[in-house]
Amino acid sequence: MSKRKLTNHLGIGIIILTFLITVVFLIVFILRIFYKGYSVLSWEFLFSSPKEAMTAGGIYPAIVGTFWLTALSIALALPMGIMTAIYLKCFGRPWWFVKTVRIAINTLAGIPSIIYGLFGMAVFVNLLKLDVSLISGALTLAILALPVIINASEEALRQVPNEFREASLALGATERQTILKVLVPTALPNILTGAILAIGRVAGETAPIMFTAATFYTRILPKSLSDEVMALPYHIYALMTEGTNSAKQVPIAYGSALVLMILALAISAIAIYIRFQIRKKRKW
Amino acid sequence: MVKAQIRTEDLKLWFGENQVLKAVNIEIHRKLITAMIGPSGCGKSTLLRCFNRMNDLIPETRIKGKVMVDEENIYHPKANVTEIRTRVGMVFQKPNPFPKSIFKNVAYGVTIQGKLNKSETQDRVEKSLRDAWLWDEVKDRLHESAFSLSGGQQQRLCIARALANNPEVLLLDEPTSALDPQSTARIEELCLELKSRVTILIVTHNIAQAGRISDYAAFMYLGELVEFGETSKVFTVPQDKRTEAYLTGVFG
Numbered sequence: 462m463s464k465r466k467l468t469n470h471l472g473i474g475i476i477i478l479t480f481l482i483t484v485v486f487l488i489v490f491i492l493r494i495f496y497k498g499y500s501v502l503s504w505e506f507l508f509s510s511p512k513e514a515m516t517a518g519g520i521y522p523a524i525v526g527t528f529w530l531t532a533l534s535i536a537l538a539l540p541m542g543i544m545t546a547i548y549l550k551c552f553g554r555p556w557w558f559v560k561t562v563r564i565a566i567n568t569l570a571g572i573p574s575i576i577y578g579l580f581g582m583a584v585f586v587n588l589l590k591l592d593v594s595l596i597s598g599a600l601t602l603a604i605l606a607l608p609v610i611i612n613a614s615e616e617a618l619r620q621v622p623n624e625f626r627e628a629s630l631a632l633g634a635t636e637r638q639t640i641l642k643v644l645v646p647t648a649l650p651n652i653l654t655g656a657i658l659a660i661g662r663v664a665g666e667t668a669p670i671m672f673t674a675a676t677f678y679t680r681i682l683p684k685s686l687s688d689e690v691m692a693l694p695y696h697i698y699a700l701m702t703e704g705t706n707s708a709k710q711v712p713i714a715y716g717s718a719l720v721l722m723i724l725a726l727a728i729s730a731i732a733i734y735i736r737f738q739i740r741k742k743r744k745w
Numbered sequence: 746m747v748k749a750q751i752r753t754e755d756l757k758l759w760f761g762e763n764q765v766l767k768a769v770n771i772e773i774h775r776k777l778i779t780a781m782i783g784p785s786g787c788g789k790s791t792l793l794r795c796f797n798r799m800n801d802l803i804p805e806t807r808i809k810g811k812v813m814v815d816e817e818n819i820y821h822p823k824a825n826v827t828e829i830r831t832r833v834g835m836v837f838q839k840p841n842p843f844p845k846s847i848f849k850n851v852a853y854g855v856t857i858q859g860k861l862n863k864s865e866t867q868d869r870v871e872k873s874l875r876d877a878w879l880w881d882e883v884k885d886r887l888h889e890s891a892f893s894l895s896g897g898q899q900q901r902l903c904i905a906r907a908l909a910n911n912p913e914v915l916l917l918d919e920p921t922s923a924l925d926p927q928s929t930a931r932i933e934e935l936c937l938e939l940k941s942r943v944t945i946l947i948v949t950h951n952i953a954q955a956g957r958i959s960d961y962a963a964f965m966y967l968g969e970l971v972e973f974g975e976t977s978k979v980f981t982v983p984q985d986k987r988t989e990a991y992l993t994g995v996f997g
Contacts, residue, residue: 632854
């Protein structure tokens with residue numbers, strides 16, 4: 462065998478190997494969670510409260526809590542993120558202010574999530590006196606989601622062909638009308654894909670809500686923005702680190718992890734489906 | 746004599762340091778077709794885009810001189826740019842319908858102005874599509890995406906969209922260069938039909954096309970308006986050697 466062929470085979474071999482390692486890890490990971498968690502899974506587990514100091518019962522309050530935290534934070538971050546992206550794309554001449562905003566966004570994107578938690582505690586919980594509550598957690602998660610949404614939205618706006626803008630302006634539209642009637646509607650599907658990915662991220666975060674929203678145990682579902690809530694990721698963390706009966710707690714933790722994982726995968730699947738639909742329709 | 750529809754006075758334009766138009770003086774006649782010809786980069790498209798201020802979109806553009814549309818200087822600091830662009834419509838080189846329905850594309854101009862009610866808008870859309878010879882082909886699928894149309898149909902849709910604003914002037918920037926010969930022929934015939942109601946300016950690389958449809962022809966070279974006159978005269982007895990050279994294919 463010639464040297465060239467040998468290096469070729471070697472290269473392909475390494476690529477296949479790395480691919481296999483990734484796949485094996487993913488499969489082992491999913492199987493492990495599934496194996497450990499599915500035994501506790503039932504309708505009762507999904508729709509009842511924890512009982513007997515977390516050693517029995519279900520995770521319903523945690524699911525509801527995660528739902529509200531996620532929904533609120535996205536509802537806060539999405540309009541803000543889209544408007545920021547519009548500003549950066551359409552009006553953002555490169556002066557110092559815009560440069561600073563960009564640096565801020567990219568820095569935010571790289572900050573460890575525990576720092577968001579500490580920031581949320583310092584600002585929302587203590588300074589603004591919102592206490593440990595649904596709203597404090599949602600605000601903290603919103604800041605976490607913001608860079609993801611801004612970057613996705615700006616990219617989506619950038620992908621709108623310039624011809625659309627020219628056509629609109631040439632028909633006597635103002636810049637504002639062009640943005641609202643052509644740019645944003647055209648970019649919206651891609652913006653939403655970004656938003657859905659942000660949902661996936663927000664739903665799974667533990668650290669930002671640890672000091673701002675989450676409580677170890679409550680049987681009561683949140684009734685107002687100032688209530689403490691349970692949340693799936695924090696619930697798992699609590700089950701694994703606190704309490705005394707680990708033999709009973711660990712399976713519940715794995716069950717919760719399984720639910721959380723399915724939730725996150727489902728959200729990603731929605732994102733992929735939407736993107737697929739857009740690509741099918743897009744013709745420019 | 747009736748005043749010119751569009752008139753420029755010593756129009757000069759720079760992109761950054763680069764002077765693209767050198768003291769252009771031209772009078773565009775009402776309800777006739779004026780063709781602008783010349784080699785690539787001679788400034789003919791740039792001149793066209795001065796007439797509806799589309800050059801404003803390009804950063805670092807500087808303009809001196811006047812552009813009078815109906816004896817109103819459209820570069821006056823107080824000029825209303827959006828109003829000018831409804832009076833002076835434009836069709837681009839590449840058909841550029843919005844990713845919306847056929848109906849919404851044509852209704853776009855009147856919708857953003859918000860002056861017409863629903864049934865008036867419908868009437869305007871139908872009339873514009875009829876005027877652009879597209880009505881019969883699309884009347885049963887007005888709410889389908891504009892992208893479902895062929896290239897030639899898309900370009901006629903863009904013409905209909907511009908006509909819906911009831912413009913006085915229609916600027917066509919190489920409107921057929923992306924189309925097949927049949928679609929091109931249809932658009933040329935359409936131009937001849939439309940000149941009874943609008944003044945048409947067409948930039949074209951196609952000398953034969955200019956000869957077929959235009960009443961007046963302007964030859965531009967290196968940012969200068971070299972020759973301007975009745976097409977029949979410019980094409981048969983050009984006054985300038987450069988015009989003659991271009992028309993006979995010595996360069997281009």
